[in-house]
Amino acid sequence: MLPLMLLLVSGAGVAASRLPMLLQPPADDHHTNARVFFQVGSKEEDLPECGPWAVCSKVDLYDSPWVEKQCRCPSSSCSSSLDASDGHTVTDKTRLFKLCEPTKKLPKCRFFRDYTWTLRTSPDNITEQVMHCHCPKSSVAYLVKRQTYQTPQGLGYQYSFACSPQSRLRCQRKEPCRLFTVRKRPEVDEVNLNSLCQCPHGHHCPRHHREAGVIAGKSYTEEAIRTYSGYCVPS
CATH class of the missing domain: 2.20.20.160 (Anthopleurin-A)
Incomplete structure (x- = not known):
């Protein structure tokens, strides 16, 4: 369970056995120099339509930047910009979550109480991440709840995340930071x-x-x- 929990704490992934293991070939994207992949198919039209406050693209900045497109916005294009201040971005560690809607309309989460986002996976390997509020500055998102739900194709999973302050504890000798x-x-x-x-x-x-x-x-x-x-x- 340790690797699964560490993946989930970021909200960027779900159980590895339920994530698509094959990224689609890169596509040209004039908005960014990063490599662009698709969760489903190989072009925008292959993606499912985004629901309200769904993450349409995930931008990973940990190493060489890359973008994974999750869904298509119903009435606009989804940003693939590496800019976190484009008005459509929620930042989590080394990832940028892009939304169809302007993020200024997202309320601020209360520590330990509100779900900042939920992550839902279906048996066909489609992942939907929906934002509910944004974490305050100097805080981190962590997994608080895991639920199962039934679909016609089989069992799906939903993961819920909340916000907590960053740890201010000093590392002890020989303790990993x-x-x-x-x-x-x-x-x-x-x-x-x-x-x-x-x-x-x-x-x-x-x-x-x-x-x-x-x-x-x-x-x-x-x-x-x-x-x-x-x-x-x-x-």
Whole structure:
């Protein structure tokens, strides 16, 4: 369960066995220099229509930027911009969630109480992420609820996320400051990182799983996942 939980904490992924394992070939996109993939098909017309406040594109900035288009906006185009201040973006760690609607209309979440987003997966590997409010500054999203629901095609899953303040605890000696979960997809690595504590003065926590101070952890071959632990290193 550890790799699954680490993936889910970001809201960017769901159980690896339920995510499409094959990204579609890149498409040309004049809005961004990032590689562009489609959750379904190979062009906008193949995507399902977005519901209200659904994430239409997910932009990953962890390494070389890439975009995965989730659905098509009913009356406008979905932004693929790497700009987080375009008025249609919710930021979560190293990912930008793009919406059809302007984000200024999203209310602010209350810590531990409101669901910031829900993530629903269906048996046909279609994922829908719906925003309900945005987390306050200096906070993180975390998984609070997992539910199953029945569809004509079989069992689906819904994951709900809330907001909490970032940890201000100081890292103890030999305690990891950050965890990385790396899932290999055919064209890209999908990486989620979770900060656990703050490094002492004069030290910093690695921001990439290939940096110094990072130790490889468990490997889960069936899910194409490997975990890494980052430790405080001198600045």
